[in-house]
Amino acid sequence: MKRLVCLLLAMLSLPLTAAQKQPNILFIFSDDHALQAIGAYGSKLNQTPNIDRIAREGMLFRNSFCANSICGPSRANILTGKHSHVNGFRRNGDRFDGSQWTFPKELQKAGYQTAVIGKWHLETDPTGFNYWEILPGQGSYYNPDLIQMDGKRRRYTGYVTDITTDLAVEWLKSGRDPAKPFVLMAQHKAPHRDWSPHPRHFGRYKLGTIPEPETLFDDYAGRSKLLQEQEMTIANDFFWGHDMKFQGENQFPEHFRGGLSMGEYARMNAEQRATWDAYYGPENQKFIADMKAGKLAKDDVTRWKYQRYMHDYLGSVQAVDDSVGRLLDYLDESGLAENTVVIYSSDQGFYLGEHGWYDKRWMFEESLKMPFLIRWPGKIKAGTESRALIQNIDYAPTFLEMAGLPAPPEIQGRSILPVLRGEGRAPAGWRDAIYYSYYENDAVHEVAQHDGVRTERYKAFFFPRTREWQLFDLEKDPQEMKSLHADPAHQPILAGLQQRHRDLKKFYDVNFAVIPATRGDEDWWKQRDRAKREQAREGGFELVFIGDSITQGWEGAGKEIWAERYAPRKALNLGFSGDRTEHVIWRLNYNQMGPNRPKAAVVMIGTNNTGHSMQDPEEVAAGVKRILELLAEKSPQTKVLLLGVFPRGQSPFDPGRLNNLGINQRIRRFADGDRVHYLDLSGSFLEADGTLSKEIMPDYLHLSPAGYQRWADAIEPSLKQLGL
Ligand code: CA
Secondary structure: OHHHHHHHHHHHHHHHHHHHHOOEEEEEEEOOOOHHHOHHHOOOOOOOHHHHHHHHHOEEEOOEEOOOOOHHHHHHHHHHOOOHHHHOOOOEOEOOOOOOOOHHHHHHHOOOEEEEEEOOOOOOOOOOOOEEEEOOOOOOOEOOEEEOOOOOEEEOOOEHHHHHHHHHHHHHHHHOOOOOOEEEEEEOOOOOOOOOOOHHHOOOOOOOOOOOOOOOOOOOOOOOOHHHHOOOEOOOOOEOOOOOOOOOOOOOOOOOEOOOOOHHHHHOOHHHHHHHHHHHHHHHHHHHHHHHOOOOOHHHHHHHHHHHHHHHHHHHHHHHHHHHHHHHHHHHHHOOHHHEEEEEEEOOOOOOOHHHEOOOOOOOHHHHEOOEEEEOOOOOOOOEEEOOOEEHHHHHHHHHHHOOOOOOOOOOOOOOHHHHHOOOOOOOOOOOEEEEEEOOOOOOOOOOOEEEEEEOOEEEEEEOOOOEEEEEEOOOOOOOOOOOOOOHHHHHHHHHHHHHHHHHHHHOOOOHHHOOOOOOOOHHHHHHHHHHHHHHHOOOOOEEEEEOHHHHHHHOOOHHHHHHHOHHHOEEEEEOOOOOHHHHHHHHHOOOOOOOOOOEEEEEOOHHHHHHHOOOHHHHHHHHHHHHHHHHHHOOOOEEEEEOOOOOOOOOOOHHHHHHHHHHHHHHHHOOOOOEEEEOOHHHHEOOOOOEOOOOOOOOOOOOHHHHHHHHHHHHHHHHHOOO
């Protein structure tokens, strides 16, 4: 009996003890807020006294990074503690799989009250929250709609940053169970494009007074040519209405993009419009008059645009700072401050004119960095700073450890609590480098896909499209104006960083051969993709060839044989020159085969995974496997004739040839005697001594007409067997 009483007492006291120990977490999060616009980070542009207060009373992180510098993906990194390729949200437009593990779910299970208010931007409804109220998509600054938990939209009159704050305070006051600890994610739209300040901040940072960055007129010399391809410059890529806040028709099309009006203005009521016009009208009229008088040269216009952009951006930031102040005040008034961890962060950084840019995406410092300021009374020494390398995948395990919960082993981030306890010093064995990967090529702003590593001093990243490395010494070249990848003196450093890059990819399970990738940022590829989709929509194709340039070559060197053998059988050529497995996966994922359910698909892919980066055969085989899975999903009745990757290189000891052999010895195992059939055609192409002849493969990679003849002859019996 005594033991039973003890047990009961223990059970009763457990939740109480836990509740006392477990801190509340107030996560204040904004969108696109760059470090350069935060006082505590040394802003030369603006003042943010309330955000700075968190640094003064807590810790500021100098080396805080995102894993993928774009809105939705960063949010998914935070919720899951995992990189984008693992949580599945690689680019805006993806849909977050809310059935997966997230930290709010875990904390909710452990008795926390959880809420998210404001910007969400993950396409699917929030899961793991006791309360949520979110902006649809990007949301609006003026009179925003918010999606309610029942799916209905409610329109609020007023300014989004203030409304988000009101709702957050309201939830803290009366929306939660005060007996339980809480996690509140108060997530602002601001200062995201189309930067629209509240009238109380009009003119706070006046046109013509805002310091310009040194690199406003960057010419991108000394770095990859891909930097010139982007469409995110202040000089050329601002819209007349949407970005620069002019009304009516674009009057200077040589300086401004037209066609996208100011959506916020359309949402305003008469009173709001009058206030808006009273401020913007005279400035706009003066600019137009100066232009008409010929007073402004091209660079003067760029400078004016920068000033207008910064006025609006910094004004939008100012309301976020007000919000932080109100939330901190409420914690003080309510007595919650003592046991509440407060964090201020933003989904990634932003270019405030550096390199002539606005927006984000690139692995350069301004957009790679995330602000991270944290206050935890009694646990974090006030006014401390850390240079430890932290990343947004660390937030989830950090929150779990704060709540006394273990992190599941599949979480990729690390709890930063040891850094907090160590007054900002990284403990022994802390990470020496972060891994970064950006996937949203073929989208607005035309930034090429790239991934890389950053250490305390160096940064190296890789563009798969041009197979170029970039290397920067951040100590000597903090503005990243010259890549040292080709500098002989820096070869050992580049090699070391490349090794870390390879290893970190292994560590985080990054296998590009299986991660769907588009090449839609290359015009010919995009056009071919469009043409093939149109062709596929006709339907009725019985046979599909899927692969790279060697398959595409049926339209070139193999044309006549194709016309004779395959055209009569309604065959579709889905060969794309230069494609690797990941591109085929993208094409199948996005249904390039259309409504067709062919009798057979001939698949031959992987030699570019070898040729471009000598990718590990195990990884390439996984890519081929994924292609087979996708074919099974899209068209289960289609039989697959999987061909071994053709031999390449003249010699039997050509490294590329050997890599292809490694792929083939793995993929032949995918044959199942029913749906998937495997055939190795190397015997049809190789000479008796194992060499390749120029007659069959003139460049030792692509087939001649005679080569295509041999290919056709070799697969004919199998095609017949498969019902063609
Ligand atoms: Ca963002």
